[in-house]
Amino acid sequence: MEKNVKRIMEMEEILDEADRRIEALKEAIGAFEGYQSFIRELDRYYTGPEWKEDFSLDEEGKLPAGLKRGVLSEDAVYELLERNREMLELLNGSREKRIYDISQEVFGCKVFPGDPSPERSEIMKIREGAVCNLTAIKMCAHNGTHVDAPYHFIDNGKKIDEVDLKNWIGWAYVAEHKGAISAADAEEILRKAKQAEQERNSRCYGTAAGKNGGDCDAARRILVKGEAFVTEEAAKVFAEKQLLLFGNESQTVGPEDAPMNVHLIMLGAEVVLLEGIRLAEVKEGVYMLNAAPINLGGADGAPCRAVLIGEN
Numbered sequence: 001m002e003k004n005v006k007r008i009m010e011m012e013e014i015l016d017e018a019d020r021r022i023e024a025l026k027e028a029i030g031a032f033e034g035y036q037s038f039i040r041e042l043d044r045y046y047t048g049p050e051w052k053e054d055f056s057l058d059e060e061g062k063l064p065a066g067l068k069r070g071v072l073s074e075d076a077v078y079e080l081l082e083r084n085r086e087m088l089e090l091l092n093g094s095r096e097k098r099i100y101d102i103s104q105e106v107f108g109c110k111v112f113p114g115d116p117s118p119e120r121s122e123i124m125k126i127r128e129g130a131v132c133n134l135t136a137i138k139m140c141a142h143n144g145t146h147v148d149a150p151y152h153f154i155d156n157g158k159k160i161d162e163v164d165l166k167n168w169i170g171w172a173y174v175a176e177h178k179g180a181i182s183a184a185d186a187e188e189i190l191r192k193a194k195q196a197e198q199e200r201n202s203r204c205y206g207t208a209a210g211k212n213g214g215d216c217d218a219a220r221r222i223l224v225k226g227e228a229f230v231t232e233e234a235a236k237v238f239a240e241k242q243l244l245l246f247g248n249e250s251q252t253v254g255p256e257d258a259p260m261n262v263h264l265i266m267l268g269a270e271v272v273l274l275e276g277i278r279l280a281e282v283k284e285g286v287y288m289l290n291a292a293p294i295n296l297g298g299a300d301g302a303p304c305r306a307v308l309i310g311e312n
Contacts, residue, residue, distance in 0.1 A: 109144030
């Protein structure tokens with residue numbers, strides 16, 4: 001009995017200490033993340049003209065002798081910013097990710113008026129004595145969730161197998177809109193996307209990456225949630241901004257009764273299109289997109305299994 005009591009006491013002590021340490025860590029993480037705006041200010045100072053001005057004064061011996069000036073040491077600030085970036089990467093990497101399937105099931109999918117619907121036939125069946133089940137399919141390249149290459153509307157445009165994979169795979173911004181997307185709407189969507197992109201880069205790297213770099217380029221891949229379509233004026237805005245990809249929930253990016261001009265504007269600027277996605281469960285924000293199409297050589301479009309990855 002004495003041994004049991006001792007063991008319980010020891011485990012109870014571990015339990016209490018672990019609880020204290022976890023709570024302390026949560027508080028420390030909160031304080032660390034809350035201090036990022038000040039660290040970004042330090043980074044802005046360090047990479048801007050003000051630091052150079054102060055450094056020159058120090059070199060010339062014009063600053064007070066007793067002034068603490070560790071911030072004027074290149075190594076001290078650089079190393080702190082690097083350590084900060086590493087900690088942020090560690091914290092962000094530990095957060096749970098959620099995968100959103102934003103694709104339609106092919107054989108029950110939406111079909112653009114006039115396009116043939118997908119067909120499936122079982123050409124071998126185990127239940128009928130075959131060694132395996134084998135399915136054959138017949139479908140339009142633009143059924144369900146699919147992508148458009150420039151060749152879809154431009155005879156000398158790039159075909160599916162000629163489009164760089166970076167257009168289909170990378171950071172993307174999901175914006176919510178209903179109805180016609182005007183030029184002003186397009187500008188606002190891009191503004192919000194750029195802001196979200198900068199915030200993510202700042203959060204993940206803790207430096208001026210928010211404005212000067214970082215790996216997140218979500219403002220170049222825009223996905224619109226809701227019953228929306230792109231007007232010609234908005235298409236020109238997206239084309240001028242050199243988007244890599246634009247996606248929407250409709251089976252066509254432009255007005256269903258007159259889609260040609262919008263396609264010509266956007267595909268003419270090599271803005272590839274992702275149509276027929278499903279974003280009901282996805283909130284506005286930045287996500288990692290994978291919408292790589294089936295590699296149909298020489299084709300104008302192709303079906304894809306599009307997914308988004310975001311923090312849960």
